[in-house]
Amino acid sequence: MTDAIELTITDLARSGAGVARDAGGRVIFVPLTAPGDRVRARICSEEKKYALAEAVEVLEPSPGRVEPRCSVFGRCGGCMWQHIPYQKQWTTKLGGVMHALGRVGLKDAPKPDEFPAHDPWNYRNRIQLRGNGDTLGFYARKSHDIVAVDTCPVARQEINAALAGIRTTGSKLVRPYKAEVEVLPDGTVRTVWNAPHGAGGFRQLHDEQNTHLQAWVGRAVPDGSGVVFDLFGGSGNLSRPLAGRAGQVHCVDISIPPDAGAGAPGNMTFHRTAVLRWLIKTRRNPERFIALESAAQNIVIVDPPRIGLAEEMKELLPALAALKVQRVVAVGCDPDSWARDLCKLTRAGWRLTGCAVFDFFPQTPHVECAGVLEKPDSSSY
Ligand SMILES: C[S@@+](CC[C@H](N)C(=O)[O-])C[C@H]1O[C@@H](n2cnc3c(N)ncnc32)[C@H](O)[C@@H]1O
Structure with missing residues (x-):
């Protein structure tokens, strides 16, 4: 194990960790620290250009810190940013x-x-206990030990109210268990x-932000649109409101609930x-989906998992082109893969005309992004 070193945290990385430099100028990422902290930290892993460390002691806390609401903050594997003021999280x-x-x-x-x-609190409509x-x-940070909680300050209050009953039921089970607790749209809690x-x-985990996302996507779909293709559409969260x-x-x-x-x-x-499979089939037989002579705008929404459009991009x-799409709305929950996909589309001639950033996950570094891309010359279809 390496000796602990003293570091001053100067920045906050978008991965969530505080950023410092060691005596040699090398960047060190230290999770659970805040800009302005002076800490003792131990290097855990070294890469060519940077190292990762764990803070073993906060020698002088930053005046910019706030008190975490949760008594198990730092031990629980969930939130990483409860000590960072919300405005700083957002910027x-x-x-x-x-x-x-x-x-x-x-x-x-x-x-x-x-x-x-x-x-930024009590927003999650689903948690996994x-x-x-x-x-x-x-689960604790970096382990499968269980950190016990009576309440979770990012979970909806309806979920917190159900925790004692879930513990009582769970304690009668013979084996370790997992309980997924969700506030359904009608307000009932299901375990x-x-x-x-x-x-x-x-x-989507954050109902209020989901309403903003739905409305933003909706603004990209004009009345009288032709066909909307909602790829990675889940149960149609983004496209169902557009059907009219x-x-x-x-x-x-790939996973549409039966109901x-x-x-x-x-x-x-x-x-x-799978979207890839659907694209391959559809490209060969687009008339299955659209009246090719229609002048109405066709629109594609893509909302892939964190990895973004991997294999799917080339299809x-x-x-x-085959589906005569004039507008693409690209939603992503990882800024890097989302930006990479936008870049590929722009290189293929699509023009980025609008962007949005949504905070679905306060108290964590995660963020949701969306962009609208237009085909520059729609007459070429
Ligand atoms: C970020 S979610 C978006 C869901 C939906 N747009 C919404 O707002 O609720 C990503 C979705 O991609 C689906 N998915 C993941 N891999 C897939 C694949 N290869 N083909 C089709 N769907 C996939 C998941 O089932 C999930 O519903």
Whole structure:
């Protein structure tokens, strides 16, 4: 084990860690610190240009720190930023998105619309708890030990009110367990025991920010649009509200909950398949989906997981032409993969005309981004 060194934290990285430099000028990332802290830290791993360290002691706390609300902050693997004032969290996220765009050559991207969280606490509509006997809580940072909690300050209050009952039920189970607790849209709380992650399909975690995202995406879809293709659409969160404005809506996702179609508008169709597979099939047979002579605008929404459009990108570009798409709305939860995908689209001639940044995950470094891209010459279809 290395000796501890003294460091002054000068910045906050968008990964969440505080940033310092050692005596030789090398960058050191120290999680759970704040700009202005003086800490003793121990190097845990070294890369060519930087090192990662753990703070063993805060020698002088930054005046810019705030008191974390949670008694297990720092031990629990969940939040990383409860000691950072919310405004600083937000500006770091915004700056991180701009940095990601700049890195791929999109320095001149339009100024993003900004959606910081109105209330950065008690927002999560779903949490995943771990339990064993009488202990109920979350996995600890970097381990599968359980950190016991009575309450979680980022979970919705309805969830917190249910925790004692979940602990009582869980304590009667013979084995360690997982409990996924969710506030459903009608306000009831549902607990699912020991189901694989995401078994019930994907749902955005922050209802208020989701409303902003839906509205922002909606503004990119004019009345009288032709076909909206919602790729990585889940249960149609982003496209369902648009069905009244478009001729047809096709929602494509590998994991569509069985009840997704219930109550869906009549012009909405769900395709339970991998996006890559769907793109390959569709490119060969686009008339299955669109009336090729229609002058109405067709729109693609993409909202992939963190990895972004991996294999899918090379099939997406020809599919956009085959489906006569005039506008792409690209949503992403990782600024780097999102910016990389925007860059590939712009290199293929698409023009970035709007951006937005949403804080779905206060008290953590995660951030959601969206962009609108226009085909510059729609007459060429
Ligand atoms: C970030 S979520 C977005 C869901 C939806 N747009 C929403 O707002 O609720 C990503 C979605 O991609 C789906 N997914 C992941 N990999 C996929 C793949 N290869 N093909 C199709 N869907 C995939 C997941 O099931 C998940 O629903």
